[in-house]
Amino acid sequence: MAPFPVYPVDTAGVSSYFSSFPVRSCEFNALPTIQKALDETIYSCTTPGSRERKKAVYRHSNPAGNIFGLSLALCEADRIGYVVKLIEFLCIVDDAMEDLPFEEACIEHSILRQALHESYDDDRYGGQAVDLMKNFLRELRKELVSLGDLSTSLLLKTLDTSLRDRDSDDSEFTTLAEYIPYRKTNFDYDFVCQLLCWAMNIPLAVQNDPLARAYEHIIGVIVGLSNDYFSWEMERQQTTDRVRNAVPVLMK
Known part of the structure; x- marks a missing residue:
């Protein structure tokens, strides 16, 4: 299916x-699809009044326009809903996991990953923090598998790997060279790149082109370090057993 129509955005205000x-944005035509996907994800994965739900609602109060409308203008219309669900899901996972002790976070990620495997479909144990998210991901996996194409199967495998690795290292990094590969993994960068390519129906051969991969790496570094810079003041005040930010690495 072709992308939604896009229109120029007046950024003066x-x-x-x-x-x-x-x-340019596809928000004008795509917003019902985007909002439906957001509502299904937020209200399926969080509880009323929880910190995770409040953060999810706040995340989409951008006065400059819907972030997905601005970001997904080239995605095929019938895949935008899946992109929104998966990215919002990962944001909620991050919010839920970041305050857990490292060992507990590793366990919860392992429990969550079970939703990506049919052999665990009868296992209803939801751990301490991921019960709702596990149920949501299980149903989303079934829906994606029903599409019946190879690229979707590969996408789910990459998601499984990302959930396995995103918070699997409690090392104290001393250089950016050590930190940057972890940072890209920690915000699911490889998966998100593959997800967007999948949504735009970009062939795997193009995705794996060395020039495209080099470009993706550069953008990942910029995004990761920019996020660290702008979030450091908030993160430095949080109580945690692992600091995941480039600023203290550079301060050493």
């Missing part, structure tokens, strides 16, 4: 949110 490059 919120110029601080944008660069000088032209901006």
